[in-house]
Amino acid sequence: MNKSPHNRVLPGFGLTLGYTIFYLSIVVLIPLSALFFKSATLSWGDFWATVTAERVIASFRLTFGAAIAAALVNALFGTLVAWVLVRYRFPGKRLADALVDLPFALPTAVAGITLATVYSANGWLGRYLEAAGIKVAFTPLGITVAMVFIGLPFVVRTVQPVLEELEPELEEAAACLGANRWQTIRRVLLPSITPAVITGFALAFARGVGEYGSIIFIAGNMPMKSEITPLLIITKLEQYDYAGATAIASVMLVISFVMLLVINILQKWSRRYAA
Amino acid sequence: MKTGLLKKVTAVVALALSLSIATVAAAETTLLNVSYDPTRELYQDFNGAFAKYWKGKSGETVTIKQSHGGSGKQARSVIDGLEADVVTLALAYDIDAIAEKGLIKQGWQKELPHNSSPYTSTIVFLVRKGNPKKIKDWNDLAKPGISVITPNPKTSGGARWNYLAAWGYALKQKRGNEAKAKEFVAKILKNVPVLDSGARGSTNTFVQRGLGDVLLAWENEAYLAINELGPDKFEIVTPSLSILAEPPVTVIDKVADRHGTRKVAEEYLKYLYTTEGQKIAAKHYYRPIDKKVPTNLAKVKLFTIDELFGGWQKAQKTHFADGGVFDQIYAR
Numbered sequence: 075m076n077k078s079p080h081n082r083v084l085p086g087f088g089l090t091l092g093y094t095i096f097y098l099s100i101v102v103l104i105p106l107s108a109l110f111f112k113s114a115t116l117s118w119g120d121f122w123a124t125v126t127a128e129r130v131i132a133s134f135r136l137t138f139g140a141a142i143a144a145a146l147v148n149a150l151f152g153t154l155v156a157w158v159l160v161r162y163r164f165p166g167k168r169l170a171d172a173l174v175d176l177p178f179a180l181p182t183a184v185a186g187i188t189l190a191t192v193y194s195a196n197g198w199l200g201r202y203l204e205a206a207g208i209k210v211a212f213t214p215l216g217i218t219v220a221m222v223f224i225g226l227p228f229v230v231r232t233v234q235p236v237l238e239e240l241e242p243e244l245e246e247a248a249a250c251l252g253a254n255r256w257q258t259i260r261r262v263l264l265p266s267i268t269p270a271v272i273t274g275f276a277l278a279f280a281r282g283v284g285e286y287g288s289i290i291f292i293a294g295n296m297p298m299k300s301e302i303t304p305l306l307i308i309t310k311l312e313q314y315d316y317a318g319a320t321a322i323a324s325v326m327l328v329i330s331f332v333m334l335l336v337i338n339i340l341q342k343w344s345r346r347y348a349a
Numbered sequence: 350m351k352t353g354l355l356k357k358v359t360a361v362v363a364l365a366l367s368l369s370i371a372t373v374a375a376a377e378t379t380l381l382n383v384s385y386d387p388t389r390e391l392y393q394d395f396n397g398a399f400a401k402y403w404k405g406k407s408g409e410t411v412t413i414k415q416s417h418g419g420s421g422k423q424a425r426s427v428i429d430g431l432e433a434d435v436v437t438l439a440l441a442y443d444i445d446a447i448a449e450k451g452l453i454k455q456g457w458q459k460e461l462p463h464n465s466s467p468y469t470s471t472i473v474f475l476v477r478k479g480n481p482k483k484i485k486d487w488n489d490l491a492k493p494g495i496s497v498i499t500p501n502p503k504t505s506g507g508a509r510w511n512y513l514a515a516w517g518y519a520l521k522q523k524r525g526n527e528a529k530a531k532e533f534v535a536k537i538l539k540n541v542p543v544l545d546s547g548a549r550g551s552t553n554t555f556v557q558r559g560l561g562d563v564l565l566a567w568e569n570e571a572y573l574a575i576n577e578l579g580p581d582k583f584e585i586v587t588p589s590l591s592i593l594a595e596p597p598v599t600v601i602d603k604v605a606d607r608h609g610t611r612k613v614a615e616e617y618l619k620y621l622y623t624t625e626g627q628k629i630a631a632k633h634y635y636r637p638i639d640k641k642v643p644t645n646l647a648k649v650k651l652f653t654i655d656e657l658f659g660g661w662q663k664a665q666k667t668h669f670a671d672g673g674v675f676d677q678i679y680a681r
Contacts, residue, residue: 127671195559211558294542310671311421311425312504315671
């Protein structure tokens, strides 16, 4: 934590800060403000009518609901995967480790087509699930499955380095001091990894909300039932209703931003709690 | 010093090279044809034929580039600045949207014969081999227990033809009226388990996922699907009555004038109307408008969008705009 100016790698705080703001403006802020300007061509009444239409509300509920559910699943099972990858040695571990990144690299459309194939009524998994009365493809459940798929690496890759830092000796010490396994998990492990899990959750959630390519193939796209918000935006564009499309998009943006902000605060709080 | 000289020489050579490439490129004409998904193979064929014809006629070498995607998406790309010399889209509505931005002269649809549609198509049914559910006509699609696959008319131009075809069929029945047509289409939509966002997606759902008893499809798409997947799995059912789908073509005036390609662009589209062009369209299962060009497609009674729906603008507004009939059918 040496803050002396001589030790900075990049020269000139003013210059680097200027560059940072310039870069962020070009890459993030300008496109996003264009979005708001475009939707501002609507009158307030039209804007409100557009974003509170029954179908739009239903899609918000579905998109955000499924994204939260998927991120929760990932937070739990992603942490488990990270744990296994860090703490155990087994044949094919490197392969398993590489597999985690696959949803990152795979074009989302490929993921969507593959998932739809696997989970449809005549697919490898779908035929058994369907026989058991569980419909996955073309339902909200399918949407959640797709979001779980694309969100997995976010949790694993944020939790993994934290677990690697956390030495097994800590658990041994806890055991020596007479803690049982549950106490070790709750008092030793959880406080250390919670911030990372929350970060992973937030990233997986954000990705799920914004996801289009992989979901569009497995969602039924039925109005009111299995339409995600990005699809409604496309629907508006098909009618050359640019303002309507950006109106929905900007609401999505605001909700996502607020949720990320809340998660950030939560994370800060949990760090303080851990310390 | 030596390296400086070397750098200069390299720069001069590079400049000369790029200049010579530029002059070569100028001697060639390039056209960009922005089209919709199912015409990829058609235009691959047609472009070769036209390039040959144009070389013979004017001595000029013309290269035609193709761009394919959903019809509405393609129109938006052109509006947003994709430099298309010509567009060949699925609906007049999409070209109207480009014209509205001032890129095409108003009244474009009168420029070429036959509503500027050099070939037509219609909507047919693709069913599984042996037609196990005995689907013969539109009214079979409205029966309970029949699963119908069609894309979402809100996102797919092709699906709008499907929807209007069903609507028109109901309208043309004895004592048919708008209320009955709405009820009829609603019944069919109730049998639709998935609304894919595009026509190719629906074909996938039907063919690869094995979902549904019948796929509503463009006639040429249905034939392509059968050719590719084997006639042992699927067959085509042509209904008694269907819609005349007219995919229109036009020159993007602003772009062609800027590129100086107006003449060749116009000739390109006109060539679609020649016997040679019509034969290529027929080969790809489009219905040629030149009746002398033979085709193996089944005879079917067809109605047009103008006679039953008062043109695309009106049909779009009534049926597919937000709050339109399609939305009403799905509203709770």
